Every structure is written in structure tokens, then in C-alpha cells.
Amino acid sequence: VPRSSDVELPVIPSGYSRPRFNQAIESLRSLIGPENIELNDKPLDDGWYLEHPNTHDAFHLVEQEEMVSAATVYPASTEEVVHIVRWANEFEIPIYAISMGRNLGYGGAAARVRGSVIVDLGKRMTKILDINPDMCTCLLEPGVSFYALYEEIQRRGYEHLWIDVPDLGGGSVLGNTVDRGVGYTPYGNHFECHSGMEVVLPTGEVIRTGMGALPGNNTWQVFPYGFGPYADGIFTQSNFGIVTKIGMTLMPNPGGSEGFMCTFKEEEDLAQIIEVVRPLRIKNILENVAQLKHVVQEVALLGKPRTHWYQGKGQVPLKRLREIASTLPCGDCSWVYYGNVYGPKKNRDEKLKIIRDSFETVPGARWIPRDSLPKDHYMFSREKIASGVPEFDELRWLNWHKNGSHVFFSPVSAPRGEDAMKLFNIAKKWHDECDLDSFPACCIGLREMYIIVNMVYDRGDPVSKANAYRCMRGMIKDAAAAGFGEYRTHLLLSDQVAGTYSWNNNALMRFHESIKDTLDPNGILAPGRNGIWPKKYRNKGWEL
């Protein structure tokens, strides 16, 4: 589809002069090479997961044109990133770094400020700089995907090393870690499992954190803290620097891994299930982030559109979902728990027995023997992910709607039955109100739980989009009123979410703003990311 003739292309930052923009691009071409700069002046293509665009948010929640970039630049090294940052300061152009830009459901590859220049690190900075098979660590550039790391470890024959993967394996390990994403082996907390970063600050200064600051060290990837304040946290979910290298710890192969599945009958069982899971998780009998999924996902995973099953408006009634489920291996149920146990068979069997006995204290719980499942069942995809093997199965439920897109509502709570029910009910109320299907899953970390509500909408339908946006805002508001906050959110909802973390007259945000203004006096790096606006933009109508 050609872009509207009302828009002069490429779109440049609001208030910027076009001749100056052209001059800036000329200068960038001479710094990085004309072949490594692309203007965003062609038709926009939403692509799909593997061929995602870096020109806009592929899963647009608002008008597709609202979140477009001016251009993309592809640096090949830290030095080139430094050149780009200095260039952005000289021309006062907003830039936005992505690693691979597959952050779908949270804004994809888009920048918060329209007309920004995207710094796409994923195309040319793809080196696995080190894999240390004795220490079980690695050092990566931003363009290394979970797949690439997995394949390299296999290629080198390091059978004793595992990686940790999120639901979809195509994203960047570094990108996911700096956005504080999670995966599903016992090393699922990616930030906790990193050690050391190299960061280009918004002024062009390069730092190495932790032991990386000590010349001649060989401990950068084994001791994350170094000496003095621990800086790494401020480079996650922020706009304080561009991370160009990251160290990660790798899990040793535990000597065996096995998935399991248990279903629960009633929707209200949620509270009791969480109470049963909590002690098992905190005691580390359940060793990974396991997922309790609503039965709607079993149905959606069949890959058929929603209209195949149900024609009415609003959420598909539970009765109908259970009816469909009764024809599937999960049977008539409301929730499905996908878990995993690790270690040699003897250890696994012991853990499985404890878990099964606990789960079966919930009336109506049904333990489904792994070997009774058909080989293409989703359980085996979960088992692979929980064993550090990248997968794509999760994409199947995008077929639920035409132009299937999704956005995540990701509040954090303690793993308490009562809290889970509160959040579940907030999500349900808003999905009903906005005629949307709700796809909730509870992911239990250790002492924290994320109810990830994945909302699938039709991005080709303005009403569906507007409803998805309204639903998100409503859920965030009600969750905050009940004392819950999100661990991560879509770019467009960052201001609202950041605003809920308001204790003591927004003291935390003012602290972030002081850091921002000190590190980035010209406000060039990712303005507005995670609700942090540089001085130049603050209180000028940018906040949503």
C-alpha cells in the first residue's frame, strides 16, 4: 500500500527543518558509509515475525504512520556507535537503538518519537565474541539471536552447555536482557544471569561495567559487580546508554529434562493453584518459570481463527472453550499447567511425585502423562523451551484474528491466590468492556508472579485497535489502584505505567530524569523510552 501523499517522506522529527535533516543524513553517510543508511521513504510493510520491519511498530496499536522512523543506520562496531551518538548530538536528532527489533507486543522496532533515526545493531554487530566452556559464560554483540547462540554451541559440540530462551527464539539475547525479559530454564531471569556490559553513553563515552573496568582482567563474565556502585541496572529499560556487548552465564546441562502437564477444572481454581505452586517454586522443586495457561490458549494454539469456533462478540464463553477442550488431550478444563523437571531420571521422578501429589490436592486436577500426548502436542514445544532449545510454536495463536497482532499486559504480583484472582478479574472486566479475547498466563518467577495477559487484536481494524488500547489503559489504571504495577510495557503505555510508580511525589522518576539530563544533556537517546523524557521534551505535550 503506498503511503499517503499527505506525508512528506521520510518523516522527520517534529519541528526539525528538512534541509538540516538532509545535511545531517549526508554527514551520517560520510561517517558510516552510504550503504549502511536507509531512509524510511518506501511503503511500510508489517512483515511477519522472521521478516519484521525496523521502520515502524509491526503490531501497530495506533495509526501505522504514527510510530515511523526517518531512517535506519547499521553500525558495525562500538566505534561506529560512538560516531553515530556524536553525530546525533551535533545535529540534535533523536536516535533509538534496537538489537534485533523483535520486541513484538511491546513496540517492536519502533522509537517512541516519530521521525527518530533507528540505530539497528542487529545487522552487522553479530559476533559471538567468546564462549567459555569451563566457566560456562559467553560474551555477545547485540545481533546474536537465541537461535544463533544455540546453533554455535551445538556447532562447537559443547553438549554440556545450555542457553536460556524466551517463548520465541528469534530475538537478540542482549536486547531481551536489557529489556529485562525472561526465559524458561532455571536461568530464566536474563538480567540476573548476565555479567558485564559495554555501554556507549549518550555523549559518546564508552564504559565497561563490573570487572570490565579493570584492564587485563579475566573475570568480566564471572563477577558481575566489580567495585563501587552497580551500574548495570540503569542501562536496562532505560535510555541512558547503548549496550554494545553483554556477558551471559550459561547453564550447565543438568543431565536430563522432562516436561509435564496438569489441568485444572474451574476458572476459580486459579487462587488455589497459585497457593499450591508457591511453596514448590520457592523451595526450588519447581525449578523454572513455569506457566499456567488459560484454556483459551489450548484452543487458539490449534491455529484456527476465532470465528471458526465462535461467532459472538466479546470473549469466547468459557463453556464453549471447555466444550472444544474436551475434544483435545487437555480435556474439559479451565487451566493448563506446563512445567518441567531437571536432572537424571531418578531425581526427576522424585520431584514429579512431589509436584503431582501437591497439584492433585486441587479438586478436579488431572495429571496428563507425558507419554500419552501426541508427538506434535504443544507440551513438547514447552519442554524444548524449558530445556533451552529455541522454538516458534507460540506464533500459532496469531491466527486467532485476521491481521493478528498482540500486546502484553504484564503486571507483577506475589504468587498469592488472592492477588492472582484480583488481576485476573481486572483483565476479564476490561476485556468484556472492550469486546476482546483475553489470553492470560501466570508465569511464576521465584517470589514474583507475572500475569501476562496477551491481547490479540486485528491491526487492520481501527475499532479493534482502539479497543485494545483502551483495554490496556483501563487495566493499567485499575491494577495500579489495587497496588499492582507492570514489569514491562508497550512503548505507548510507558508514560502511564511509569506514572503509577509515583511514591513520594514521583521521586523515582525525578531521580531518573536527573540521570537522564546528566548523561544526555541534548536529549538525543530514545526520548520517552520507559517514560523517561529528557529536559528538552518534558511537559511539552509528549507524555501520553
Ligand code: ADP
Ligand atoms: P529483541 O529483538 O531482542 O526482542 P529489541 O532489539 O527489540 O529486542 O530490544 C528491545 C528493546 O530494548 C528495544 O526497543 C530498545 O529500546 C532496547 N534495546 C535493545 N537493544 C539495545 C541496546 N543495545 N542498547 C540499549 N537499548 C537497547
